[in-house]
Amino acid sequence: MNINNYFDYNATTPTDARVFEAMEDFYKEKFHNPSSFYREAGVVANEIENARENIAKLINCKPDEIFFTGSGTESDNLAIIGTVRKLKDKGNHIITSKIEHPAVLESCKYLEKNGFEVTYLTVDRDGLINLEDLKKAIKSSTLLISIMFANNEIGVIQPIKEIADIAKNNKILFHTDAVQAVGKLKIDVKDLGVDLLSLSSHKIYGVKGIGVLYKKKGLRIEPLIFGGGHENGLRAGTENVAGIIGTGKAAEIAMEEMETEELRIKPLREKIIKELFEKIPELILNSSATNCLYNTINISIKHIEGEAILALLDAHGMSFSSGSACSSKSLDPSHVLLAIGLEHAEAHGSLRISLGKYSTEEGVNKLIEVLPPVVERLRSMSPFWNKG
């Protein structure tokens, strides 16, 4: 594969070579169980604490507010299910949005089957929730608000600080799924005032299989997994040491390189949008023009279907994702694209282009060259395209 042709950084990112290097020894010499007594185990335990510190720095919290889990999904589940189960005597209501990741939505659906009530806020054409709607949704039984920081499909960035303020004013806890935001945006949990925040290592050039939960000091939630007292009792199970070390390294690198990466990637994104809209008629830009991750583009290519687009691009060795039902396992296209008001056909015909650390001008040029004829070919087969 040619990394230039990878346009799916929101799905996963390659492990940074420096991250791999940092991990390597923890599969070899430093294989010890950090809970064990001897010196070597103590060394491993210390390295885990260093990793925790690096992650704490990335979002400006204390190391003991950082908890390692097995995925971003698990962090979301722990934050939501763990919080409301702990507080179940005080209420049963959760507020979230229609465009959350399945990790949040499915947690909520599970809770609905178990006596909780969930309000799913609608969003506008940009994907933004309405703060007045949020305020109106609050009840005396509301325990938790969970609104994602930035959306994985369309990149929209929510007004997190304002949401946190509303939560605080109403004495409700606030969780944000920041899996797509961390490592791309500068995040300061103290300044923002969030109580719980999820992130995922494999989205920040770390590794798959490690999630992180930030949990504000003093806040008590129920674990999902019980056993030995690992992670201060919040998540039992022998630590994925190498993964944790790699995640710490990834956080350290993100701290250093985030800003210059943004400067490098932004113009690539702008170029793609400009040239595709010039070369291909009847496109819809689904990613917000004003509140969007600088690496994410989501377009609908009218009259054709997303999986077919992906397949022809794949034949050129180019990797993207789509909100088409066919590229997922359900029959409905992306719930996010429907929520921002797209027609089914438009949602089926979407293409997500997400850039990252190894995106280059060369790759972008190839995309701009390859996509128009791909679209043309599929449109020529489509009953909806006026070949006039």
Next chain:
Amino acid sequence: MNINNYFDYNATTPTDARVFEAMEDFYKEKFHNPSSFYREAGVVANEIENARENIAKLINCKPDEIFFTGSGTESDNLAIIGTVRKLKDKGNHIITSKIEHPAVLESCKYLEKNGFEVTYLTVDRDGLINLEDLKKAIKSSTLLISIMFANNEIGVIQPIKEIADIAKNNKILFHTDAVQAVGKLKIDVKDLGVDLLSLSSHKIYGVKGIGVLYKKKGLRIEPLIFGGGHENGLRAGTENVAGIIGTGKAAEIAMEEMETEELRIKPLREKIIKELFEKIPELILNSSATNCLYNTINISIKHIEGEAILALLDAHGMSFSSGSACSSKSLDPSHVLLAIGLEHAEAHGSLRISLGKYSTEEGVNKLIEVLPPVVERLRSMSPFWNKG
């Protein structure tokens, strides 16, 4: 560190070099998200299925009966909590034993706080449960029996097939925590008749952060983690691809080498027991003489305390574990050693010696040479030791 001096294989095992090699590329070229559409993602997804197949072969089940989790602990939790939550309309009773791993015991304690009832079977001096006790404990409300295959501290092996028969005759599901048994013993889940079995990658020369749950086909349990439909809906979250690949490789190697390893390690174990009992007076053998893992020795060294022993051995670069309270985080010594009838002082003074793939005669000789003077020195400080 010198691997010869590592005697704590039951705590964790080093990653086999071949496992590391198998994983390496999944941090590099093959970093793709297996859920994605393009070719490269399909390759990754296929490799995951290969790994699943290798693990299925190790315990003789179908690949679609194998589910990846984030630890042995998570597998235990999923098996127990997931099963009884699913069946909660049919009963509320669980039977387990007093010598289970905290992953099982704490899951049970959590369930007790949430309306379930748990019977903790006592064990005899060897650590064996009594099958008549088991039969008597069964009620019409019993949903699940969870009895570990082999104990991590004393190595005792339970009569799994007999327990499975009792479960089946009473139409109760049977889970076994086989974290310490898999890779050491030949296990055939079909022949044994177990419904659920947990294992952990880092105990079989794989990696930390991957557990496996065998779930018999057709058996429906509730997930602990919700989101995208990963692992056939049983455990959401982007797969720890490299970890899964490594675990598959570890299973493949275990299949090939298990028998010869047993032959190699058994005499080392016998030599240690023989020589220590010759050289050190007032020892108690806590590991069963008849039903024990071939790699595990547990002794109590009377009149002295375990952590102190570990510390002096550590000063010689030698790594062991103990059931002393001081080496854990609680005030009580090992619940396992108390359950087999040891006095508190004896339990505090225990030493676990567990052997493995890189154990050598040289290391064993050093152990036999170093331990007696260590014991002598600590006994010379002890008020209970008759220096007469």
Next chain:
Amino acid sequence: MRYSAKVMEHFQNTKNYGKIDNANGIGKVGNTKCGDVMWIYLKIEDEIISDAKFETFGCVAAIATSSMAVDMIKGIKISEALELSNKAVTEALDGLPKEKHHCSVLAEEGIQAAIKDYYSKTTK
């Protein structure tokens, strides 16, 4: 790759697509909600399908099954075309992923709809 080589071959090199200007049987099936729409154009002469084309809005499987189905009915009798099953199309493509089964059903339906359209026009 979850698609067979045959599917990909038909998807990438399909040639039977487009309108037939003087088609005398047109079948329109599927809907955009589900993400697959197939239009089948037939030119029928003396009960023989002398030409067949398709236009499809849909995924790889939808396009490949349309292409294959149209290929399979070109030059055969209407009566034979009516017997073309989705199973036969699927087999000709060396199989389809389970969740794409409905695409082959759609192709079968499309052809039947086009033939029905032909009869409704000619018997009038």
Next chain:
Amino acid sequence: MRYSAKVMEHFQNTKNYGKIDNANGIGKVGNTKCGDVMWIYLKIEDEIISDAKFETFGCVAAIATSSMAVDMIKGIKISEALELSNKAVTEALDGLPKEKHHCSVLAEEGIQAAIKDYYSKTTK
């Protein structure tokens, strides 16, 4: 390592252990249930602790605190020894892990018990 270098030094090279044959103050504290037992032997002459030793069943911290405490009271007056706090012992060891705090308390108690024993014998 979770223990300070000072703790490890006292644990590994302790020399003040063993019985004192003609001890005139003996303190026995702790119990095996919790895993720590300390016996403190004192030889007291003219209100001065002329010799002190310990026997300890217990962990690294228990042994190190016994050793350090005995070291600190050797050669001083009883009145001074009675003032030795667990805090002073802990500080002299450059600190102890939080969960080992009780070991230093035990050492303080052991010394006080031994002095009490001395008084109960001499005032009789």
